Amino acid sequence: xxxxxxxxxACLILVWVVVFLISSPEPSPSAVAAQKRGSAAETxxxxxxxxxLAWAQKRGMEWGTKYWPTAPxxxxxxxxxxxxxxxxxxxxxxxxxxxxxxxxxxxxxxxTDGNYRPTVPWLAESWKYLNETTxxxxxxxxxxxxxxxxxxxxxLKYQIDWIMDPKNGAWxxxxxxxxxxxxxxxxxxxxxxxxxxxxxxxxxMANVPGYVISAKALKADVALRESKRLAAQLxxxxxxxxxxxxxxxxxxxxxxxxxxxxxAVKKKLADLEEEYKKWAPLAEGAKEVDNHPVGTGPYIFxxxxxxxxxxxxxxxxxxxxxxxxxxxxxxxxxxxxxxIPDPSVRLANLRSGKLDTMAxxxxxxxxxxxxxxxxxxxxxxxxxxxxxxxxxxxxxxxIRVRKAxxxxxxxxxxxxxxxxxxGRPASCMYPADHWCHNPQLKPVSxxxxxxxxxxxxxxxxxxxxxxxxxxxTATAVTLAEAIxxxxxxxxxxxxxxxxxxxxISERLRKVDYDFAGGGWAWIFxxxxxxxGLYHPDGGFNYGRTHNPQAIALIEAGRKEVxxxxxxxxxxxxxxxxxxxxxxxxxxxxxxxxxxxxNVAGWNQEMYLKMREAQYYSHPMxxxxxxx
Numbered sequence: 001x002x003x004x005x006x007x008x009x010a011c012l013i014l015v016w017v018v019v020f021l022i023s024s025p026e027p028s029p030s031a032v033a034a035q036k037r038g039s040a041a042e043t044x045x046x047x048x049x050x051x052x053l054a055w056a057q058k059r060g061m062e063w064g065t066k067y068w069p070t071a072p073x074x075x076x077x078x079x080x081x082x083x084x085x086x087x088x089x090x091x092x093x094x095x096x097x098x099x100x101x102x103x104x105x106x107x108x109x110x111x112t113d114g115n116y117r118p119t120v121p122w123l124a125e126s127w128k129y130l131n132e133t134t135x136x137x138x139x140x141x142x143x144x145x146x147x148x149x150x151x152x153x154x155x156l157k158y159q160i161d162w163i164m165d166p167k168n169g170a171w172x173x174x175x176x177x178x179x180x181x182x183x184x185x186x187x188x189x190x191x192x193x194x195x196x197x198x199x200x201x202x203x204x205m206a207n208v209p210g211y212v213i214s215a216k217a218l219k220a221d222v223a224l225r226e227s228k229r230l231a232a233q234l235x236x237x238x239x240x241x242x243x244x245x246x247x248x249x250x251x252x253x254x255x256x257x258x259x260x261x262x263x264a265v266k267k268k269l270a271d272l273e274e275e276y277k278k279w280a281p282l283a284e285g286a287k288e289v290d291n292h293p294v295g296t297g298p299y300i301f302x303x304x305x306x307x308x309x310x311x312x313x314x315x316x317x318x319x320x321x322x323x324x325x326x327x328x329x330x331x332x333x334x335x336x337x338x339x340i341p342d343p344s345v346r347l348a349n350l351r352s353g354k355l356d357t358m359a360x361x362x363x364x365x366x367x368x369x370x371x372x373x374x375x376x377x378x379x380x381x382x383x384x385x386x387x388x389x390x391x392x393x394x395x396x397x398x399i400r401v402r403k404a405x406x407x408x409x410x411x412x413x414x415x416x417x418x419x420x421x422x423g424r425p426a427s428c429m430y431p432a433d434h435w436c437h438n439p440q441l442k443p444v445s446x447x448x449x450x451x452x453x454x455x456x457x458x459x460x461x462x463x464x465x466x467x468x469x470x471x472x473t474a475t476a477v478t479l480a481e482a483i484x485x486x487x488x489x490x491x492x493x494x495x496x497x498x499x500x501x502x503x504i505s506e507r508l509r510k511v512d513y514d515f516a517g518g519g520w521a522w523i524f525x526x527x528x529x530x531x532g533l534y535h536p537d538g539g540f541n542y543g544r545t546h547n548p549q550a551i552a553l554i555e556a557g558r559k560e561v562x563x564x565x566x567x568x569x570x571x572x573x574x575x576x577x578x579x580x581x582x583x584x585x586x587x588x589x590x591x592x593x594x595x596x597x598n599v600a601g602w603n604q605e606m607y608l609k610m611r612e613a614q615y616y617s618h619p620m621x622x623x624x625x626x627x
Contacts, residue, residue, distance in 0.1 A: 068600060068603065221286065221288055377592070387483070534551070
């Protein structure tokens with residue numbers, strides 16, 4: 001197992017914010033138009049394995065010799081490593097430190113394709129917009145959870161209702177804010193109703209809220225939590241009763257008051273005991289999903305030792321392999337993830353054969369790029385490294401200053417010096433291979449002389465001092481130093497502080513900076529990033545920018561379900577923020593995934609065509625089975 005999806009550059013602020021605060025407009029015919037074209041707005045596929053194979057092959061997904069020259073082999077334990085223990089294993093609880101491991105235990109309703117569109121049916125077999133606020137979704141039949149329970153409409157409804165219930169503490173609850181309800185139509189059909197048109201719905205179902213969890217396990221988890229809560233309350237009230245009885249026995253003026261208190265406590269105890277009796281039997285043998293995940297994926301949780309290792313075993317009943325006529329899938333007998341914080345130790349273990357894979361840091365790439373005992377793959381990921389301006393107040397409120405800063409930065413030199421050449425200069429926020437990127441935009445040119453002229457025009461001919469921050473990580477420190485030196489060459493002094501995440505959050509909230517670290521990781525549905533950075537209510541805006549044209553486009557993009565029209569909206573949004581220099585975008589990073597020479601099944605050409613759809617449908621194997 002490896003971080004095939006890529007590893008965020010350490011200077012990125014990883015953000016997962018969804019804010020949907022738009023009033024419902026009148027319905028338009030765009031959903032119907034989208035359906036007629038057979039776009040992502042309406043996706044209906046045959047249910048048989050051969051038909052699915054035919055559909056997949058049309059999209060560039062192949063199995064057999066077109067995919068790999070030799071046949072897959074069953075067997076062996078696949079050894080990987082992570083700098084941290086996986087964290088909480090219910091993806092709706094934070095923090096999750098290892099999304100790759102999560103992704104082989106759980107499966108999503110929908111997967112994204114090579115351009116990050118949510119078009120690939122997985123546990124959702126098909127979906128159809130009845131109108132702009134109603135979607136009917138058919139679910140895949142014959143899918144079983146690791147605990148033996150069935151995946152169906154009832155289990156999915158329970159999970160979504162569980163996420164929406166504040167008592168369960170799901171950080172993904174905000175992602176589902178536009179959802180009015182999910183209804184069971186029949187055993188394998190659900191109906192989603194929205195409060196308003198919600199163009200990002202499919203993208204959200206292809207993201208964290210779309211990971212399917214056993215309702216049986218969630219119910220047991222709730223029962224365990226409730227029984228523990230009630231047991232604690234019972235213990236507390238029993239102590240209160242003892243105190244009241246002592247006060248009554250003591251007599252005196254307080255005895256009557258104690259008697260009243262005692263009667264009230266007895267009644268409360270009786271109610272609590274009745275409720276406890278309801279939950280306690282359900283909690284017997286129950287386990288917390290945070291520590292004992294139950295999904296439908298190719299690998300089953302076996303055991304974990306926080307800070308040490310995680311073991312998964314092969315799912316012999318994985319539906320997908322049987323569905324397409326390849327029952328040997330998945331091919332490994334199991335996966336072991338060892339916790340190794342030091343990247344140099346991880347690399348040493350990979351080179352010695354103790355690990356079968358790892359995601360390599362850019363700084364390690366020169367050390368291994370010519371190693372013939374390793375298979376090395378470098379590819380673009382859906383992240384962006386950038387810097388943010390305070391457009392609310394201070395010198396960067398002036399577009400001439402923002403332009404001067406942007407043109408003072410040599411993006412190619414930054415990529416070479418910080419990410420060892422493993423990046424693509426960024427023109428704007430969405431990566432070049434993302435469906436909503438505007439290909440007409442070019443990276444801001446490196447032009448220090450223009451920067452000096454712009455500063456003089458803005459009244460800073462003698463120079464300018466600005467404040468800011470960066471994350472206190474090795475990569476971010478290197479980037480900060482490089483940017484500081486480049487700005488100094490045009491007369492800008494950048495007083496930069498190196499801060500921990502908590503301090504950065506406080507600075508963001510107060511908009512206490514002029515120019516600071518930014519960026520975004522895991523760019524799937526474009527609204528998450530657009531709203532987060534440029535909408536007045538965005539979780540990472542905090543009033544730093546208010547561009548009416550950008551706001552109107554963001555709100556239009558949220559409700560436009562026609563994919564072609566929605567693409568044009570976000571391409572125009574990119575142009576608007578680009579022309580206004582709302583941020584300084586530096587580069588789109590690359591990911592480096594390395595395998596031992598005995599690992600087979602990674603086809604980079606096909607992966608780039610279909611991304612996570614390829615990743616989950618083409619499990620790897622060892623060239624020679626091993627114990």
